[in-house]
Amino acid sequence: MYSGDGGATLLIGDLTPGAVGDTNAGFPALSAGDGVSCPTVALTDLVPDAASMALVAADANCFSFQELITGGFTPNFGGEVSDSSLLVGLRGEADNGLEWSISSYWGINRADFVINNTVNASLGPITPRDFDPGYYEQGDHSLNADFSFPVSDALQVSFGAELRTEEFTIGAGQRESYIDGGLGTQGFSTSTNGFPGFSPKIAGSWERENYAAYIDAEFYATEQLLIGAALRFEDFDDFGTTTNYKLGVNWAMSEEVGYRATISTGFKAPTPGQSNASNISTQIVNGVLTNQGVIPSTSPAARLRGGSELQPEESTKYTLGAYLSIGALDVTADYFFINVEDRLNLSSDFTLTPADLATLTNQAIDASDISKFRFFTNQFETDTSGIDVVVSTDTEWLNGITN
Numbered sequence: 001m002y003s004g005d006g007g008a009t010l011l012i013g014d015l016t017p018g019a020v021g022d023t024n025a026g027f028p029a030l031s032a033g034d035g036v037s038c039p040t041v042a043l044t045d046l047v048p049d050a051a052s053m054a055l056v057a058a059d060a061n062c063f064s065f066q067e068l069i070t071g072g073f074t075p076n077f078g079g080e081v082s083d084s085s086l087l088v089g090l091r092g093e094a095d096n097g098l099e100w101s102i103s104s105y106w107g108i109n110r111a112d113f114v115i116n117n118t119v120n121a122s123l124g125p126i127t128p129r130d131f132d133p134g135y136y137e138q139g140d141h142s143l144n145a146d147f148s149f150p151v152s153d154a155l156q157v158s159f160g161a162e163l164r165t166e167e168f169t170i171g172a173g174q175r176e177s178y179i180d181g182g183l184g185t186q187g188f189s190t191s192t193n194g195f196p197g198f199s200p201k202i203a204g205s206w207e208r209e210n211y212a213a214y215i216d217a218e219f220y221a222t223e224q225l226l227i228g229a230a231l232r233f234e235d236f237d238d239f240g241t242t243t244n245y246k247l248g249v250n251w252a253m254s255e256e257v258g259y260r261a262t263i264s265t266g267f268k269a270p271t272p273g274q275s276n277a278s279n280i281s282t283q284i285v286n287g288v289l290t291n292q293g294v295i296p297s298t299s300p301a302a303r304l305r306g307g308s309e310l311q312p313e314e315s316t317k318y319t320l321g322a323y324l325s326i327g328a329l330d331v332t333a334d335y336f337f338i339n340v341e342d343r344l345n346l347s348s349d350f351t352l353t354p355a356d357l358a359t360l361t362n363q364a365i366d367a368s369d370i371s372k373f374r375f376f377t378n379q380f381e382t383d384t385s386g387i388d389v390v391v392s393t394d395t396e397w398l399n400g401i402t403n
Contacts, residue, residue: 010043013063014061019033075195156218159216171198227248257322268312314340
């Protein structure tokens with residue numbers, strides 16, 4: 001039922017609102033004001049009052065979706081996803097034993113959204129039923145160079161560098177999918193019902209570049225003891241620099257038994273999509289159609305609820321384990337502990353109060369279409385620990401080998 005007050009009255013749109021001479025310019029659903037209001041149509045058990053409804057039907061300047069889509073509608077949301085990638089490279093070995101590999105990767109993923117059998121209610125009788133709400137696109141390009149060199153029988157050194165560019169794009173939808181056609185101030189929802197289209201204010205492209213260099217060494221201190229160390233430096237044009245390391249030892253006490261341990265650090269920068277994506281959909285909350293979804297953490301509405309620039313996640317990991325052979329069985333058992341700080345996660349749902357909406361309006365920001373929202377945030381720290389146990393064997397069976 002098309003009602004804006006919980007079922008007490010039918011939602012009636014005045015297509016010529018205001019005093020005589022009001023132009024209502026800029027609203028495609030409205031004509032100049034005629035100074036005449038439309039009738040109120042009461043609902044009884046969700047059935048419109050027949051006499052009032054007849055007055056609405058007889059007046060071309062009054063509109064109800066009961067006239068256009070009597071039985072209601074169910075939006076159908078979908079899209080077409082295309083994914084392309086290309087990897088090219090060369091590798092070889094020099095006369096002195098230097099192994100090298102140079103490669104370039106390009107990839108792009110695009111999701112073109114569609115929503116059908118719906119309306120932009122604020123457009124009233126001129127609303128389309130099928131819409132193009134826009135698209136998401138993620139592109140990545142990287143250049144890699146990796147080298148490995150046996151310094152001696154006991155020492156192997158590897159090193160390399162990477163240059164990476166990623167770009168996240170939100171493509172604007174058709175104009176009818178996001179505008180207020182004129183009936184928004186009369187209680188009709190603006191933008192497409194089910195999934196509002198991306199407006200030019202939301203649309204845009206965000207790019208990030210980072211480069212990295214690393215060095216890795218493996219050294220046999222004895223025939224039984226292998227020591228490994230790695231160091232990686234990385235520079236992000238939006239988050240600065242980070243240096244991470246890994247240290248590991250492997251002690252083969254005998255051919256059947258050995259021990260190993262590692263300590264390492266990690267770094268994960270928020271993606272451009274996490275920092276900038278807007279994704280609003282229409283849900284039924286307590287029987288009421290509500291626009292809710294994810295907005296950027298730096299948007300004005302999010303800042304009212306503590307949103308801020310996202311920070312990278314940083315981690316530290318420890319492992320300690322053993323491996324052994326028992327007859328035909330190979331067994332490994334490893335304990336691990338991982339600490340992650342500033343973990344990225346979606347916040348709780350927030351609702352804008354009338355005071356919040358007034359604050360945003362004073363900043364020339366219209367957030368009336370966002371009833372509930374959440375955003376990515378560096379929300380918490382986690383410690384994760386556990387034990388991995390792997391037992392493997394192989395046997396000849398049916399003229400083959402089963403592992």
